[in-house]
Amino acid sequence: MSRVGKQPIKVPAGIDISIDQNLIKVSKGTNALQQEVNPSIALKFDTEKREILLTKTSDNKFQRSLHGLYRTLLNNMVLGLTRGFTKKLEIVGVGYRAEIKGKALMLSLGYSHPIVFKAPEGIKLAAPTNVTIEVQGTDKQLVGQVAAKIRSFRPPEPYKGKGIRYEGEQVRHKAGKTAA
Numbered sequence: 001m002s003r004v005g006k007q008p009i010k011v012p013a014g015i016d017i018s019i020d021q022n023l024i025k026v027s028k029g030t031n032a033l034q035q036e037v038n039p040s041i042a043l044k045f046d047t048e049k050r051e052i053l054l055t056k057t058s059d060n061k062f063q064r065s066l067h068g069l070y071r072t073l074l075n076n077m078v079l080g081l082t083r084g085f086t087k088k089l090e091i092v093g094v095g096y097r098a099e100i101k102g103k104a105l106m107l108s109l110g111y112s113h114p115i116v117f118k119a120p121e122g123i124k125l126a127a128p129t130n131v132t133i134e135v136q137g138t139d140k141q142l143v144g145q146v147a148a149k150i151r152s153f154r155p156p157e158p159y160k161g162k163g164i165r166y167e168g169e170q171v172r173h174k175a176g177k178t179a180a
Contacts, residue, residue, distance in 0.1 A: 005067030008051035009075050012082055017045050017052065024052075024074065028081040031138055035073055038066050052078075080138035087147035089133040090169075093162035096154070097130040105133065109154040109164070117150060133164075 011017060018025045024043055025034045037043060040063045044053045054071050056063040079085075091098055091109075099106050105125050107115040119125045119135075123146050126134040133150060137143045147166070156163035156171040165171060 003068075005054055005056070005064075005071045007071065008046075008049075008053050009071065009078060011045075011050045011052060011078055013050070015078060015081055019043050019045055026074070026077045026081060031081055033077045033080065033139060035070075035077060037070050041066055041070050076140045080140055084136055084138055085140045085143045087135045087143055088167035089135070089147060089150060089164055090167055091131045091133070091164050092156065093154075093160075096162070096164075098127045098133050099130060100125060100127050105150070107150075107153060110162075115153050117153075119146065132167075 014028055016025075016027045018027075022037045022039050023034060024037060025032060027033070040057050042055045042057065044055070045051075046053065052074060054067060054074070056067045076085075091107075093110065095108065096110060097108050103118060103125075105117040105119070105127070107117065109115060117125075120142065122139055122142060123135060123137045125146075126136065128134065135143050135147045135150070137146075151164045151166070154163045156165045156169070158172060158174045159176050161171045161173060
């Protein structure tokens with residue numbers, strides 16, 4: 001039995017929950033997230049305790065795996081609307097830099113041209129310094145996807161370690177050629 005799936009999801013005041021068969025909508029003000037849930041997982045919102053409970057209809061392996069998955073996805077929706085998610089990226093390399101121009105991120109990464117990246121709806125990009133980038137948003141999956149896309153423009157290379165990496169990421173260095 002899933003230990004994760006059995007735990008109720010606490011919903012703070014100010015967050016609205018609407019459940020329509022297998023679609024759940026979580027909203028706070030103008031921000032709203034929705035998730036379609038497999039019909040084999042039953043959702044129940046307890047208005048007195050302000051908790052979402054998930055139950056599975058049977059105990060086969062597929063439904064057990066979905067039980068914990070949907071509980072985590074719904075919990076991330078609630079957390080995203082209460083405090084949001086942030087991914088930080090670091091740029092390492094001589095002449096590599098990032099800056100915000102309007103709503104676009106301008107990256108100089110050693111190519112012959114600057115890379116212009118426009119953030120999708122619901123994502124806010126910030127560049128506190130010219131070598132750090134912050135990706136912020138309410139949808140955890142979208143924040144991670146945008147951070148991975150920015151990192152893919154110049155992933156860290158193993159010989160000098162230059163490129164874009166996540167904050168705190170350790171890049172394993174290779175020795176390179178040795179003189180004969």
